Amino acid sequence: MMASDGMLSLSWNNHKATFCHILSTLREKERYTDVTLACEGKFYPVHKLVLSTCSEYFEKMFEHTPCKHPVVVLKDIKCADMEALLSYMYDGVVSVLQQDLARLIKAAELLQIKGLAVPDEPPLKELSKKNAYPWSSRDDRSSPHPKRRRREDMMTSTSQGSSLPPPESPPSSPQHHQESNQSWDHSKSHSQDQREDGVDQRVGDPVEPAVEFSSPKQEASHNQEPVDESLVKEEVIEGSEDNQGEGMDSRIEYGGMGGGDSNTGGEEQGSKFPHQLDTKHPQPLHEAVVEALAGPSGMQGWLGTGELGGGFSMLEGYSEDGNQEVHPASTGPHGTQQSHQMVGLNGDGSRNMKRGAVGKVALNKDGTRIRGREAVVTIHQCPFCSYSTVRKHGLTKHIRRHTGEKPFTCPHCPYRSSTKYAMSNHVRIHTGEKPYSCTLCPYRGAQRAALINHLLTHKS
DNA sequence: CAGCAGGGGGCGC
DNA sequence: CGCCCCCTGCTGT
Numbered sequence: 460m461m462a463s464d465g466m467l468s469l470s471w472n473n474h475k476a477t478f479c480h481i482l483s484t485l486r487e488k489e490r491y492t493d494v495t496l497a498c499e500g501k502f503y504p505v506h507k508l509v510l511s512t513c514s515e516y517f518e519k520m521f522e523h524t525p526c527k528h529p530v531v532v533l534k535d536i537k538c539a540d541m542e543a544l545l546s547y548m549y550d551g552v553v554s555v556l557q558q559d560l561a562r563l564i565k566a567a568e569l570l571q572i573k574g575l576a577v578p579d580e581p582p583l584k585e586l587s588k589k590n591a592y593p594w595s596s597r598d599d600r601s602s603p604h605p606k607r608r609r610r611e612d613m614m615t616s617t618s619q620g621s622s623l624p625p626p627e628s629p630p631s632s633p634q635h636h637q638e639s640n641q642s643w644d645h646s647k648s649h650s651q652d653q654r655e656d657g658v659d660q661r662v663g664d665p666v667e668p669a670v671e672f673s674s675p676k677q678e679a680s681h682n683q684e685p686v687d688e689s690l691v692k693e694e695v696i697e698g699s700e701d702n703q704g705e706g707m708d709s710r711i712e713y714g715g716m717g718g719g720d721s722n723t724g725g726e727e728q729g730s731k732f733p734h735q736l737d738t739k740h741p742q743p744l745h746e747a748v749v750e751a752l753a754g755p756s757g758m759q760g761w762l763g764t765g766e767l768g769g770g771f772s773m774l775e776g777y778s779e780d781g782n783q784e785v786h787p788a789s790t791g792p793h794g795t796q797q798s799h800q801m802v803g804l805n806g807d808g809s810r811n812m813k814r815g816a817v818g819k820v821a822l823n824k825d826g827t828r829i830r831g832r833e834a835v836v837t838i839h840q841c842p843f844c845s846y847s848t849v850r851k852h853g854l855t856k857h858i859r860r861h862t863g864e865k866p867f868t869c870p871h872c873p874y875r876s877s878t879k880y881a882m883s884n885h886v887r888i889h890t891g892e893k894p895y896s897c898t899l900c901p902y903r904g905a906q907r908a909a910l911i912n913h914l915l916t917h918k919s
Numbered sequence: 920c921a922g923c924a925g926g927g928g929g930c931g932c
Numbered sequence: 933c934g935c936c937c938c939c940t941g942c943t944g945t
Binding site: 852878 | 934936938939
Binding site: 848850853856857860874876877878880881884885888902904905906908909912913915 | 920921922923924925926927928929
């Protein structure tokens with residue numbers, strides 16, 4: 460604090476440290492997160508600001524994705540690496556086993572993480588001597604600088620005015636790899652009330668240009684594309700120009716499966732699903748994510764059909780379950796969560812809350828995602844919500860709710876279900892089979908529940 | 920009230 | 933892990 464001309468300069472001694480700490484804390488609490496990274500089925504709510512600061516790749520991506528809360532699916536990165544990289548970005552440090560180093564570096568290169576894969580621009584004060592590949596577990600610790608700086612940059616930037624890391628050479632903005640423009644735009648038509656439409660973007664994949672939706676030009680151009688295959692799902696803010704915004708529009712593919720498809724085979728049952736679609740139609744996105752994660756097998760399917768445009772609301776759905784719900788469990792009050800939480804009106808959500816919540820035993824208290832926890836017995840905790848179960852299998856099925864995975868396809872229509880049993884119930888619609896007959900009347904039902912419900916009428 | 924979809928748990932292999 | 937059941941929610945008539 461010096462004074463000159465009567466002006467006092469007040470400095471916050473622990474400003475950097477405090478900011479770094481706050482950032483980490485915010486991430487732990489998933490507070491103010493505005494982007495979700497997904498890899499190997501795990502979701503990491505983080506901050507664009509941090510990602511952008513630490514990676515030009517992300518910076519470019521966000522530059523081209525105006526969505527409020529995009530979901531970036533990273534297909535070729537292991538969750539362990541992702542966690543390590545996030546730790547690196549947020550804390551400036553990461554410990555890695557020597558054996559995992561190569562893989563981590565690879566991941567860092569794909570994502571163009573500064574300080575790890577990309578030389579960090581020498582900050583004002585320090586030279587980047589070890590930048591090239593500064594790490595080894597030991598290095599990391601010893602050289603937190605790169606990151607530190609990074610973080611510093613961003614923090615100081617606000618106060619000093621130096622701006623965030625300028626994206627120097629924008630590699631080709633991979634992010635927008637549009638899917639072929641094909642005909643997805645109709646998707647927009649769906650629900651407006653939702654704040655966003657999901658946007659599904661395939662990030663360029665240098666290696667495998669074959670991606671279904673990649674736009675030709677993008678592919679061609681990107682060599683630098685860091686991420687091999689990733690999907691970026693963005694939530695599009697409704698009403699806003701998001702989608703239409705620059706090129707986005709075109710590349711955005713609205714979940715083709717959307718509407719009818721995911722919900723149930725479009726045509727025949729379409730009539731009953733309209734509203735679902737309108738309200739929020741989580742499926743499409745979910746599936747998209749799943750496919751993205753799991754592999755395109757399914758994706759092609761729906762993309763191919765493309766007939767339904769539903770848009771994606773999956774993100775919404777996702778965010779809801781994933782981000783929103785999780786938080787509550789971990790931190791407490793839902794109210795504090797960020798803006799985009801939806802009203803979980805969806806049958807799904809609500810149901811989940813009720814039933815899922817009941818059984819929860821071990822919840823993350825620290826706000827971090829827990830994969831499994833051991834108490835007296837092993838509790839399998841859903842990473843996306845508060846649901847937990849002692850049965851691994853149960854969790855597997857449950858997770859499909861979040862991922863939208865629907866492995867079972869109806870041979871008679873486009874309907875797909877997440878469980879075989881649900882599918883068998885559905886198939887009866889086509890076969891006309893009604894195995895559950897009422898002993899008091901000729902009534903026959905296709906589902907046991909229907910019969911039970913029917914029996915009630917005899918009681919009254 | 921019927922029909923349908925979906926989630927979670929129980930049980931057996 | 934697969935199969936099945938129970939239960940619930942939503943929608944249409």
